[in-house]
Amino acid sequence: MQPFVMRESMEFDVVIVGTGPAGLSAAIRLKQINPALSVVVLEKGVEVGAHILSGAVVDPIGIDALLPGWRREEGHPFKTVVTQERFLMLGEKGAWNIPNALMPGILSNRGNFVVSLGNVCRWLARKAEALGVEIYPGFTGVEVLYNKAGAVIGVVTGDMGVKKNGSHGLNYMPGMELLGKYVLIGEGARGSLAKEVIARYALDRECSPQRYGIGLKELWEIDPIYHQSGLVLHSFGWPLDECTGGGSFLYHMEGNKVSVGFVVHLDYKNPYLSPFEEFQRFKTHSAIRGIFTGARRVAYGARALTEGGWQSVPKLIFPGGVLIGCAAGFMNVPRIKGSHNAVLSGMVAAEHVAVAIAKGRAHDEVAGIEDSWRVGVIGRDLLPVRNVKPLWAKYGTKLGMMLGGFDMWCQQLFGFSFFGTMHYKKTDSAMLEPAFLHDPIRYPAPDNVLTFDRLSSIYLSNIRHEDDEPCHLLIKDKKLQEMSELTVYGGPSIRYCPAAVYEWISEGNNKRYVINAQNCIHCKTCDIKDPNQNIEWTSPEGGEGPVYSDM
Amino acid sequence: MKIIVGVKRVVDHNVKVRVKADGSGVELANVRMSINPFDEIALEEAVRLREKGTASEVVAVSVGADAAQETLRTALAMGADRAILVMGGEALQSLEVAAVFKELVQIETPDLVIFGKQAIDSDRNQTGQMLAGLLGWGQATFASAVNIENDEAIVAREVDAGIQTIAVRLPAVITADLRLNEPRYISLPNIMKARKKTIEKKTLSELGLTRKSHLKVLKVEEPTVRKPGIRVNGVAELVEKLRHEKKLL
Numbered sequence: 001m002q003p004f005v006m007r008e009s010m011e012f013d014v015v016i017v018g019t020g021p022a023g024l025s026a027a028i029r030l031k032q033i034n035p036a037l038s039v040v041v042l043e044k045g046v047e048v049g050a051h052i053l054s055g056a057v058v059d060p061i062g063i064d065a066l067l068p069g070w071r072r073e074e075g076h077p078f079k080t081v082v083t084q085e086r087f088l089m090l091g092e093k094g095a096w097n098i099p100n101a102l103m104p105g106i107l108s109n110r111g112n113f114v115v116s117l118g119n120v121c122r123w124l125a126r127k128a129e130a131l132g133v134e135i136y137p138g139f140t141g142v143e144v145l146y147n148k149a150g151a152v153i154g155v156v157t158g159d160m161g162v163k164k165n166g167s168h169g170l171n172y173m174p175g176m177e178l179l180g181k182y183v184l185i186g187e188g189a190r191g192s193l194a195k196e197v198i199a200r201y202a203l204d205r206e207c208s209p210q211r212y213g214i215g216l217k218e219l220w221e222i223d224p225i226y227h228q229s230g231l232v233l234h235s236f237g238w239p240l241d242e243c244t245g246g247g248s249f250l251y252h253m254e255g256n257k258v259s260v261g262f263v264v265h266l267d268y269k270n271p272y273l274s275p276f277e278e279f280q281r282f283k284t285h286s287a288i289r290g291i292f293t294g295a296r297r298v299a300y301g302a303r304a305l306t307e308g309g310w311q312s313v314p315k316l317i318f319p320g321g322v323l324i325g326c327a328a329g330f331m332n333v334p335r336i337k338g339s340h341n342a343v344l345s346g347m348v349a350a351e352h353v354a355v356a357i358a359k360g361r362a363h364d365e366v367a368g369i370e371d372s373w374r375v376g377v378i379g380r381d382l383l384p385v386r387n388v389k390p391l392w393a394k395y396g397t398k399l400g401m402m403l404g405g406f407d408m409w410c411q412q413l414f415g416f417s418f419f420g421t422m423h424y425k426k427t428d429s430a431m432l433e434p435a436f437l438h439d440p441i442r443y444p445a446p447d448n449v450l451t452f453d454r455l456s457s458i459y460l461s462n463i464r465h466e467d468d469e470p471c472h473l474l475i476k477d478k479k480l481q482e483m484s485e486l487t488v489y490g491g492p493s494i495r496y497c498p499a500a501v502y503e504w505i506s507e508g509n510n511k512r513y514v515i516n517a518q519n520c521i522h523c524k525t526c527d528i529k530d531p532n533q534n535i536e537w538t539s540p541e542g543g544e545g546p547v548y549s550d551m
Numbered sequence: 552m553k554i555i556v557g558v559k560r561v562v563d564h565n566v567k568v569r570v571k572a573d574g575s576g577v578e579l580a581n582v583r584m585s586i587n588p589f590d591e592i593a594l595e596e597a598v599r600l601r602e603k604g605t606a607s608e609v610v611a612v613s614v615g616a617d618a619a620q621e622t623l624r625t626a627l628a629m630g631a632d633r634a635i636l637v638m639g640g641e642a643l644q645s646l647e648v649a650a651v652f653k654e655l656v657q658i659e660t661p662d663l664v665i666f667g668k669q670a671i672d673s674d675r676n677q678t679g680q681m682l683a684g685l686l687g688w689g690q691a692t693f694a695s696a697v698n699i700e701n702d703e704a705i706v707a708r709e710v711d712a713g714i715q716t717i718a719v720r721l722p723a724v725i726t727a728d729l730r731l732n733e734p735r736y737i738s739l740p741n742i743m744k745a746r747k748k749t750i751e752k753k754t755l756s757e758l759g760l761t762r763k764s765h766l767k768v769l770k771v772e773e774p775t776v777r778k779p780g781i782r783v784n785g786v787a788e789l790v791e792k793l794r795h796e797k798k799l800l
Contacts, residue, residue: 008738010740046563046583046585050583116581119581171733171735171736173736173738176739448779463565464565549582550581
């Protein structure tokens, strides 16, 4: 029995969950419109930016709208403008440059910046605090509070100091209720509170299932002779096979740093596939490996991203709140970026919520948000590319990319698509096929110079989790995990997890499922890809997980 | 009884530090900083002494850059009554810090000064001892238990041979070891309250001090990477490798 604990509660005008670009932009916009509004923002990471991981090439369209004049200010993080773009198709041996002239105009990165999105968030947080926004890193939103009418009225922060067996330790501290007229959920892809409200209010009733990818990233300090500030390189093809979507990014940032990463679409079918090892293998390609000569890896991380696009964005509004940013899913897959839409979606939500509050409203649906995003800037960004990812998923890499390119050209030249709007039928987890249909993939062993294993990688993620806390990764049915995840699917969790959290350990004739929750870097891939939806990611204690810097 | 606690802003203990490319120090740009864990323990002990009624006031002091205000906010949220920031530039050495505390002790007249036994960035383990020396006070280092009885502190010290219990007359300097206590979690309402408190600021010159370094850092380098082991297929191969590759047999 859990002892009964009284929680304190506090009231605000607006409660925001998550200090990503969406949450912070919403907070800033609210205070710009009405400085008297009380706005609180929760962040589960130990500081703002600690759990932010992105490429990132940022389209400044959002920041320009939010903070006009920012370019003239000191101390902003946008130091490296994109100077050159290359798009490669990789084969096992060769690499083909796709001429920029063939690329549809919307894919151009002209005027965009290579940045650390974590540092952008740290900068936005300073802006928000200067406007009087209260930001509390180290505090998770773990529970949604509803009133009798069924509307959201706030969130509860996580308890601290709970022991593994559920008892309260000596320094136990109960969570707190943060009540707001409106709650904005900006937890990023597959947020746990967003998942709950989407299910409760059936917000995804009329859209395609959301689709996801896993992005893995490393930060390297490279030899200055190979460094070319502002060079942006993308690739597709090898090492992924024809029927697996994904590709790489490699961005030259300031300070001789290179941000290199790999995205694998989580609709892959082969349970033997390991996104982590595909990434490691990618770096060994003859067209890539050279720039890492004499370089050192300084950071590693991974995070799921939403990829469904236009047709997978759920209804954003529910009584008492709004989904913002990737908690809804505004990533533009062919442009390989979404943070600009996250900023814009936070702003749209803030503008309508501020008006509603000014009219004395609370805990209701703010309909204007739903009506405006599809016809506004975000919609105009996502609509023309809506078929690119479905075409890729349906026709494989080569044909799919050609059709996708053709479709984007049609959109650019004639403003229409031959394909209408292609929908997704299944979730990513349902796309996984039984192991007997596939052959195991043999990945090369790491050389510990250019390629690494998971444990030496997460060492660079600065992870912390309390030893004696309840496991935050819940297996709903333990038997099912062995009967299906292991026996039918060959234990894909040991491969899709980028942090070596899951293990199947042999004990005599039996296999035991071991969950090394302390390794978790909060990417949420298990919650998305487990074939039976049997793993649930929940928030551990506030302030835990990775501490990314410059990521 | 008044207690002063020294708190230092250091690279967070979860961060894997890396040496700057030019070997001049550790990379600090955009790296997470937090309160030195031993200082957090020192502060927790002071706050507990106040909660028990032994102490009446806890003053947290940090010496360093403007950013150390964050660390003092944490100290206030944990329960310090007041906070003082002595702005003296960065990378002060132990003797300089001890000199700052000596001046503050003369202004504040505390009965007890508690530090963490060492800061996890420089690992010098000197400031507490130096302050006691400068003031001519008693000192109890590496404390794992503290009890105040009348005008004495009864302190259990973690020494190599086990636990040594000593009595030290107040005023005194105590330095906290890891097992002294387990610091509390900071509650949201306490953080909110701490943000509203003012942090007193002083400069080195206001305390009549100037920078004087006694040490020069020549070079900082990372430990050499240990080569990974290899797996051999049997005793014969092992013997072969030891004999011919390592020439040990």
